[in-house]
Amino acid sequence: MVVTSQCHGHKVTGLLVGESNVLRYFPKDITEIELQLDHLRIECGLGPHFWKGKPVISDPRLCLWLESKDREGSARRAPVPLAMIPSGANSFIVGPAHLDNGQKEAH
Numbered sequence: 001m002v003v004t005s006q007c008h009g010h011k012v013t014g015l016l017v018g019e020s021n022v023l024r025y026f027p028k029d030i031t032e033i034e035l036q037l038d039h040l041r042i043e044c045g046l047g048p049h050f051w052k053g054k055p056v057i058s059d060p061r062l063c064l065w066l067e068s069k070d071r072e073g074s075a076r077r078a079p080v081p082l083a084m085i086p087s088g089a090n091s092f093i094v095g096p097a098h099l100d101n102g103q104k105e106a107h
Contacts (some may be wrong), residue, residue, distance in 0.1 A: 001025060002097050004079040005066050006056055012066040014058035015082070015094070022055045025086060033057070034091040037065045 001024070006016040017026075026033070032045045035057075044059040069080070081097040 001084050002081050003084045004081050007079060012063045014056045014063065015084070016079070017055040017057060019053070019055055022051060030090050032090070035062065036087065036091070036093040037062065040065065
């Protein structure tokens with residue numbers, strides 16, 4: 001699934017998953033998921049807001065990792081598309097999103 005970083009001003013505040021992805025990939029009874037970020041594996045909690053119109057995964061470690069991926073270091077960040085690939089029960093690998101049709105990797 002393709003998700004995007006969520007930014008507020010110059011800070012990354014989480015991953016915007018999207019409501020259709022929530023319905024497809026996240027059972028309502030889970031309270032946390034595991035994310036693989038390069039060599040780092042973290043657990044992130046999912047609050048009730050996640051299923052009620054605000055499908056955002058927020059965690060300070062995730063935000064720091066996302067900020068470290070900003071190659072331009074811009075003061076005002078734009079949302080970045082990322083791939084979030086299921087890798088087990090409530091577990092996902094997060095990495096760069098690749099566009100279809102032979103286009104370059106999204107940054």
